[in-house]
Amino acid sequence: MTALSPKPQSLIPVIAIDGPSASGKGTVAQLVATELGFHYLDSGALYRIVALASQQQKIAWSDAAAVALCAKSLLIAFEHEQIFLNHQDVTNDIRTEAIGKGASQVAVHASLRQALIEIQHGFCKAPGLVADGRDMGTVIFPNAQLKVFLTATTEVRASRRYQQLINKKQAANYDDILQDLLERDARDQNRASSPLIMADDGVLLETDNLTIFQAVRFVLEKYQRFI
Numbered sequence: 001m002t003a004l005s006p007k008p009q010s011l012i013p014v015i016a017i018d019g020p021s022a023s024g025k026g027t028v029a030q031l032v033a034t035e036l037g038f039h040y041l042d043s044g045a046l047y048r049i050v051a052l053a054s055q056q057q058k059i060a061w062s063d064a065a066a067v068a069l070c071a072k073s074l075l076i077a078f079e080h081e082q083i084f085l086n087h088q089d090v091t092n093d094i095r096t097e098a099i100g101k102g103a104s105q106v107a108v109h110a111s112l113r114q115a116l117i118e119i120q121h122g123f124c125k126a127p128g129l130v131a132d133g134r135d136m137g138t139v140i141f142p143n144a145q146l147k148v149f150l151t152a153t154t155e156v157r158a159s160r161r162y163q164q165l166i167n168k169k170q171a172a173n174y175d176d177i178l179q180d181l182l183e184r185d186a187r188d189q190n191r192a193s194s195p196l197i198m199a200d201d202g203v204l205l206e207t208d209n210l211t212i213f214q215a216v217r218f219v220l221e222k223y224q225r226f227i
């Protein structure tokens with residue numbers, strides 16, 4: 001198996017925001033990117049797309065070689081708020097709980113992670129990038145100017161996810177959501193390849209008692225100190 005090989009430091013500023021599922025890092029990252037006029041990478045969407053495409057092609061999420069091969073053949077496009085897979089709008093299809101679970105399962109495969117490196121590096125363009133995921137600061141952009149590890153307790157994250165589903169008028173059961181988050185955290189933290197872990201030079205941001213806007217302000221203030 002080929003080793004993961006991140007790109008050397010570029011002059012383009014990168015803010016890496018990593019953290020567990022439903023921590024709110026996606027919303028915070030997007031708002032920070034908008035505020036700074038930077039590009040935005042939702043790396044979790046890539047794993048979700050691969051889970052969806054594998055499901056459509058009847059490939060088991062546990063089949064590392066087939067999943068990685070499948071990923072290499074995909075045409076993925078991010079256009080504003082929409083995400084396209086082979087020209088089909090999959091923006092909503094990739095956001096289901098089932099596909100989230102599948103994304104966490106395909107994400108354990110080192111060969112798939114390797115196959116997705118180039119596309120992630122492709123997002124690093126002037127004037128800058130805000131990237132969110134699990135390994136942005138540790139593996140994909142190890143030389144990021146700022147690395148934030150954004151988290152909240154499992155209970156708070158489960159409540160937020162529950163509320164999101166209710167707001168979208170989807171069926172939601174708090175206990176199932178909590179159980180699912182615990183399983184997903186365990187898989188994302190304990191896998192051998194690029195596990196979810198705070199970078200040694202990362203900054204911890206606990207959001208249990210913070211609003212989204214306070215979290216955004218925290219990241220922006222930290223970033224101002226780096227430039």
Ligand code: DC
Nearest residue numbers: 043044045047103104107133134135
């Ligand atoms: O951020 P998210 O919930 O959309 O991510 C879905 C899954 O994808 C997550 O459970 C683990 C995986 N993932 C990953 O392994 N590495 C990333 N950089 C982003 C997501």
